[in-house]
Amino acid sequence: MPANDRAELTYADITPKSTYLNRREVLRAMGIASAVAFGGKVLSKIIAPQTVVHAGTKLNVASKSPFSTTEKPTSFEDVTHYNNFYEFGTAKSDPAKYAQNFRTSPWTVSIEGEVKKPVKLSMDDILKIAPLEERIYRHRCVEAWSIVVPWIGYSFSPLANLVQPTEKAKFVAFETLYDPSQMPQARYGGIEFPYVEGLRLDEAMNPLTLLCVGMYGETLANQDGAPVRLVVPWKYGYKSIKSLVKIRFVKDQPRTTWNDYSASEYGFYSNVNPDVDHPRWSQATERRLGEIFKRKTLMFNGYSDQVAGLYSGMDLKSFTERIVRKFLASKWAKVAVFLLCITPLAFFADRALHGRLTANPVEFIQHFTGDWTLRFLLITLSITPLRRLLNIPELIRFRRMLGLLAFFYACLHVLTYLGPDQSFNVAGMLKDVAKRRFIAVGFLAFLFLIPLAITSTQGWIRRLGGRRWQTLHKSIYVIAILGVVHYYWLVKSDVRKPLFYAAILALLFLWRVGSWLLKRRQTALTPTRAANPTQSV
Numbered sequence: 001m002p003a004n005d006r007a008e009l010t011y012a013d014i015t016p017k018s019t020y021l022n023r024r025e026v027l028r029a030m031g032i033a034s035a036v037a038f039g040g041k042v043l044s045k046i047i048a049p050q051t052v053v054h055a056g057t058k059l060n061v062a063s064k065s066p067f068s069t070t071e072k073p074t075s076f077e078d079v080t081h082y083n084n085f086y087e088f089g090t091a092k093s094d095p096a097k098y099a100q101n102f103r104t105s106p107w108t109v110s111i112e113g114e115v116k117k118p119v120k121l122s123m124d125d126i127l128k129i130a131p132l133e134e135r136i137y138r139h140r141c142v143e144a145w146s147i148v149v150p151w152i153g154y155s156f157s158p159l160a161n162l163v164q165p166t167e168k169a170k171f172v173a174f175e176t177l178y179d180p181s182q183m184p185q186a187r188y189g190g191i192e193f194p195y196v197e198g199l200r201l202d203e204a205m206n207p208l209t210l211l212c213v214g215m216y217g218e219t220l221a222n223q224d225g226a227p228v229r230l231v232v233p234w235k236y237g238y239k240s241i242k243s244l245v246k247i248r249f250v251k252d253q254p255r256t257t258w259n260d261y262s263a264s265e266y267g268f269y270s271n272v273n274p275d276v277d278h279p280r281w282s283q284a285t286e287r288r289l290g291e292i293f294k295r296k297t298l299m300f301n302g303y304s305d306q307v308a309g310l311y312s313g314m315d316l317k318s319f320t321e322r323i324v325r326k327f328l329a330s331k332w333a334k335v336a337v338f339l340l341c342i343t344p345l346a347f348f349a350d351r352a353l354h355g356r357l358t359a360n361p362v363e364f365i366q367h368f369t370g371d372w373t374l375r376f377l378l379i380t381l382s383i384t385p386l387r388r389l390l391n392i393p394e395l396i397r398f399r400r401m402l403g404l405l406a407f408f409y410a411c412l413h414v415l416t417y418l419g420p421d422q423s424f425n426v427a428g429m430l431k432d433v434a435k436r437r438f439i440a441v442g443f444l445a446f447l448f449l450i451p452l453a454i455t456s457t458q459g460w461i462r463r464l465g466g467r468r469w470q471t472l473h474k475s476i477y478v479i480a481i482l483g484v485v486h487y488y489w490l491v492k493s494d495v496r497k498p499l500f501y502a503a504i505l506a507l508l509f510l511w512r513v514g515s516w517l518l519k520r521r522q523t524a525l526t527p528t529r530a531a532n533p534t535q536s537v
Helices: 017-032 040-047 076-081 094-098 123-128 157-163 184-188 257-261 304-311 319-328 331-341 343-353 361-389 393-421 426-435 437-454 458-464 466-473 476-490 496-525
Strands: 108-113 119-122 133-140 145-155 171-176 196-200 210-215 229-231 244-250 285-288
Touching (some): 094 184, 108 157, 331 343, 331 393, 393 437, 437 466
Parallel strands (some): 108 244
Antiparallel strands (some): 108 119, 133 145
């Protein structure tokens, strides 16, 4: 057990600042209640204040760290009210709201794996391992916002030296507490729990890697990872795992939560790199909380001098690949793809203006819009296989737009049937649907497509939760199958085109099933993954 005693009070003796403030306000209310006969609304706020920040009392900081930046720290209010902590909800304000009653005492961290001296440490033990330092670090989120925080803690290396990693230890795996009784909002998170992260051993032993127990001179706020977390300032924020309960030294690269969720978007290394964009947004700039204008993002978040040597010779991206991926991540790529996708409408308009819609223009329009609906559905389904096979994660940016274009052409297809074909005769349409099975199947596909179009926004992803949203949108395979069946039953003799669409759909479906089975097997075996250390995600 670590020696170096330095505090008479234990971690459990620390009164949360929120509790102290509540008691003070109640005493104050008792003193003024007899003198104030009105202002009930104000009085109720004093007696039962809304507590959204849980921080502890002051910590004894031995020294200021030479690793600190001279930049102005972000306000305590912003840092404690704008958080990603999916165990307590997916909205930025959720953790401050739902982590209020999170129990952080007693607390035990288990250090195990490829070590000579495995141990379980209480918070009192952790506080005694090394002198506490204040380190003012830049913190860059993968979502392109940033903060500057005066963390309190000490380098991770003293803890590692305490347990003495063996020669087999090459990586360090970290695990967050997961307690569904305290974290009911986690079921809407859309990621697997408990949350896990990992570092290469030399990354973990770098002096910048901080085992953090406090911030702004006090113990950690619940929503910021109390009572103990990791801070890795040169990596994107999700690598700085919160509320640690387990640390394992392992020989193989460990699995990590966001990499499991989407390996093409969230790589194992996840070093801050302004030259490599996230598939859905640029990483060249960031917005500091509390500021209006964006600032340029620094390589390794400004810590190149301390950590660049860890990755010497490991950036294998060619200049051409960087240029192509940078274009695909730009807004102009979306404009170009959109213009390309509406060229069928230009082709249709040209034929209409020159009177070349055949002798049965209504039938031509129905077949034309139906064909393009199926094509865009299949193109949308091809995005994930293509981005993984070609290693171009930026392709994911176009999937939503392509899906909405499929819905757009489907709307034109249905409107052509409702208007020019049926003259909006409801009775006739119902009779037609009941009589002709291909129309019934087509209408069913269209009805299934409507909720996918409505819920395609980021707002709906947050409302439904990632996992529910993904489950709902997997129904696009059912819609595509119904669309192919609709087309097959429509044609009378030449079924080559619907069969061609069916063959493409079958290949895409088999790829999806194969990927799912492979992922299950890899998760069970937790193999070592190769990853580019300077990729941004």
